[in-house]
Amino acid sequence: MDFNLPHEILQMQEMVRDFAVNTVEPLAHEIEETNRIPDSLMRQAAQLGLFGLSIPEEYGGVELDMVAKCAVYEALGHAHMGFGGVISAHASIGTTGLLALGNEEQKRRYLPRMASGELITGFAITEPSSGSDAANIRTRAEKRGNEYVLSGTKHYISNAPIAGLLTVIAITDPSQGPRGLSAFLVEMDTPGVTVGKIDDKMGQKGALSAEVIFEDCAVPASALLGEENTGYREALKILTNGRVGIAARATGAMERLIELSVNHAKLREQFGKPIAEFQAVQFMLSEMAVDMETSRCLWQKVAWMVDNGKNVGKDASIAKLHATEALSRVADKAVQIAGGMGYIKEYPIERWYRDQRLLRIYEGTSEIQKLIIARALLA
Ligand SMILES: Cc1cc2nc3c(=O)[nH]c(=O)nc-3n(C[C@H](O)[C@H](O)[C@H](O)COP(=O)(O)OP(=O)(O)OC[C@H]3O[C@@H](n4cnc5c(N)ncnc54)[C@H](O)[C@@H]3O)c2cc1C
Structure with a gap:
């Protein structure tokens, strides 16, 4: 190895x-x-x-x-x-x-x-009535001659306000449930596409997400991505891949938070010495390092599996679940080590604490990752 x-x-x-x-x-x-x-x-x-x-x-x-x-x-x-x-x-x-x-x-x-970077993209599956239950979407793509006509609403779509193109998952055969979904490449200037209100989020400012509404939005048949009615399977693959990347981003965020915490612990003095000399603070730093290193090992293993053509459904979920939960623990400890400064907007820790929270929610919540892992174990 x-x-x-x-x-x-x-x-x-x-x-x-x-x-x-x-x-x-x-x-x-x-x-x-x-x-x-x-x-x-x-x-x-x-x-x-x-x-x-x-x-x-x-x-x-x-x-x-x-x-x-x-x-x-x-x-x-x-x-x-x-x-x-x-x-x-x-x-x-x-x-x-x-x-x-x-x-x-x-x-x-x-x-x-x-x-x-001239054309920014995003991916749209989530709808107001279907989040974790992603197969249960309502957006329709009805075949009419040489076109598909999309109607429905997606929400919380990252990059929608700045995107020129979205991969959109919609129903092509309502009789087939999850087997009746397809993926489409939808250009955002297509008549019938509207970007709704930009979400006012807790954190991750600058990363805009919004509702996307399709009203009789006709796209050419050539906008179909892959084969008709394979969209759900393909969407799961896209999300599985994305989860490995999220684990890697979370690892980097942990490394940064550890650096900030180490620096602060060495500089901040209480009771006549740097707080880094208190074992309680050292233990927090050690636990942060364990969370970071284990997350790194996981993304490296799963990314290697992807590159070697292995099925990573369960392992990508393990990596995302562990790394994003670990990041929350690390961010919490970073606030604790920073003390009052960790809660004040003027300093960066407060922002990291808010920003990291999203990683446990999007591209499948922690609970959905656990379901995927358990299903694989029990299969
Ligand atoms: C800022 C932001 C950006 C996003 N970007 C995108 C994007 O680019 N594209 C996109 O398609 N979507 C995007 N999403 C949507 C995101 O993937 C969903 O919010 C997420 O999958 C959860 O769906 P939900 O919000 O409907 O919550 P719900 O599905 O309603 O879940 C609520 C709670 O119930 C739990 N729960 C649900 N079902 C189960 C179950 N079976 N067992 C146990 N617990 C369960 C969940 O884990 C969660 O704790 C984004 C969301 C946000 C907030």
Whole structure:
């Protein structure tokens, strides 16, 4: 077993980590105030190749395998989590479906602009009446001649307000339940698509999510992604892949929080010495390190499994469940070590505490991950 990442991946990881800490983080206050990612950051992210991490080189991407992509996500985890959220909704769940199922024409049409960051994407399955029960959606895609006509409402869709393209899951055969869903590539300027109110979220400012409404929205038959009525199966694969990336981002966030906590513990003095000298504080730091390292081992293993063609359904859930729950524990301890400062908006810990909470909810809640793991064990 070799845990060493190839030199060029380590270099890219280092570059992204440096960008996260020295370029993104100084703009965190601006992102919080404006709830938007500055254009300059989006341009620099494009230059670093972050929008095309898994897109093949022939379409202008960086073409990383899963281990390498997750290594970059881990580095990105050091940045403001809203910024990381925009990148991962695009480069992960927004891109995976097209890469896996797209025909040559669809790939040529979209991938080069996706890789350059000119075209931002997202993935839409969740609806007001179906979240965890994702197979139970209501959005219809009715075949009429050479078109599909979409009607329905998606909500909480990441990147929707800035996206030019969404992978949308809709019902094509209502008689077949989950086997009657299909995936579509829907351009956001198609007549009949409206982006609703932007969600006012607890955290991850700048990563905008919103409702997306389809009213008699006609898309050409060529917008169908993969085969008709295989959409649910494909959506699960997209989400499974995404979960490994979330585990990697969570690991990076933990590493950053540990750095901030170690620095604070060494500098802050009480009772005449740095609080780092108190065993209670040392124990918190140790527990944080255990949570971070175990999460790293998990994403590395599961990403390796993906690259080696193994079925990762259960393992991706284990990685996401562990890493996101671990991140919450780490964020909580980071607040505790920072004391009052950890609760004050002027300092970064308070933001990390709010931002990380989403990771236990989206792309399948912790409870849904447990269901997937238990089902696999009992099967
Ligand atoms: C900021 C944000 C961004 C998002 N981005 C996207 C996106 O880009 N694309 C997209 O399609 N969706 C997106 N989502 C939706 C997200 O994936 C869902 O919110 C999530 O899957 C949970 O669904 P829900 O909110 O309807 O909660 P519910 O499904 O109503 O769950 C509520 C609670 O019940 C629990 N629960 C539900 N069913 C079970 C069960 N069978 N057993 C045990 N417990 C259960 C859940 O774990 C949870 O604790 C986003 C959500 C947010 C908040």
